[in-house]
Amino acid sequence: MKMKRLLALAVVILPWTLKRWALQRFWGYQLAETARIGLSYVFPGELVMAERAFIGHFNVAIHLGRLECGEHSIINRSNWITGHSPDGAHFTHRADRDPTLVVGAHAAITKSHIIDCTDRVEIGDYTTLAGYHSQLITHGINVVDGRQDCKPIRIGAYCLIGTRVTVLGGAALPDRCVLGAASVLNKAHTEELSLYAGQPAVRIRALSADSRYFTRERGFVH
Template sequence: MIIRSRRFRSALALFAMVAPGFLRRFVHTRLLGYRIDPTAVIGRSFIDVDRFEMGPGAAIGHLNVIRGLEDLWMAEASRIAHLNWINSVRRDKGFFEDVDRHLALIMGYNTSITIMHFIDCCAKVELVSRSVLAGYWTQVMTHTFDYRTARQDARPITIGERSIITTRCTLLPGVKIAERSIVAAGSVVHGQCRKPGFLYAGVPAKPVRELDFSQLFLTDELTIR
């Protein structure tokens, strides 16, 4: 029996957060309708989304709040660690009128979100395979106020394959990080980091140095652990 009432689903999500592991899985799969692989693991986190799928070996740690999304997809071996706030404003709230948006977090194969990040999913946020949101306190902001039109706007953010976003970065709406890139600590990314294989740094972030593709993280052989 899948519960459809928004209020009851939120209450069940809160109950699942404090319930024992076997009961938590029952609530998530049987009552909330989430598709969770038998080898996937969910800690004591609040997860209140419309649709959720976890692949083999995927994991969510403790004390995360994930709410308001239409879709949460976690591919094989993807991970969300602890104390992250992943949020969206639902369509029925009356914001973002006439804005085409997908309220989603899409995590590709072997991607990782570490600890204490804020991820705004008012538009889609996608981590392509083996990319990492590393360190602490990065803000991923998909929505903004457009002063020219006096309206809220939302645009998707993509972090390219094998790219690393380090500590205390800010990613602004519409950002696309090229594959095999590193964004240095404290950087503010506005627009698109188009050149793959570069270190981006500064406010706003600019390519400052080409990376050595022989470094372990940038090679095709590495699996993130």
């Protein structure tokens, strides 16, 4: 195990061509020809990166069962993505726990966010986790049962997540929705084309289906 960690540190600083070869050869990762990882420590159990998927510099992704990056997806810079090993001491009562992060096609995670994947986190196609310092936290302490517990998080497609939000385990944001800055999303909502905001977040108003953000054909926003 120690040798593999030392090898991982060495691989981080390699030029991409050599890094890609090493990640496929020694870790068995599935990396499309046009996928790319910058100067980042990204070593989940499984890694799948589709065409043009990109992970930038100074990201950490460890203790995940799986990280899946859709085509043209972006994990930009300085994000901390972690989970809890399936063979750890906690969450043994959650036999179906899935420590996975799925980043959909053309989706983007910007900078300096914390994503806890003790349980599954899904970020839908064309969705942007915008701004800085948001937290997606799937686990916590159940004070009634006196043990740690976890629930998955789902963010739908074509969503826009504002800066400094908190999303808790069990929460869901439907497709084509906006979550306002500094909001706390603490439960599963169902109504699409809506602005949600507040602490806790509630539906504020409807949004137009004709909005350009919801109809664009590429992830990049000018």
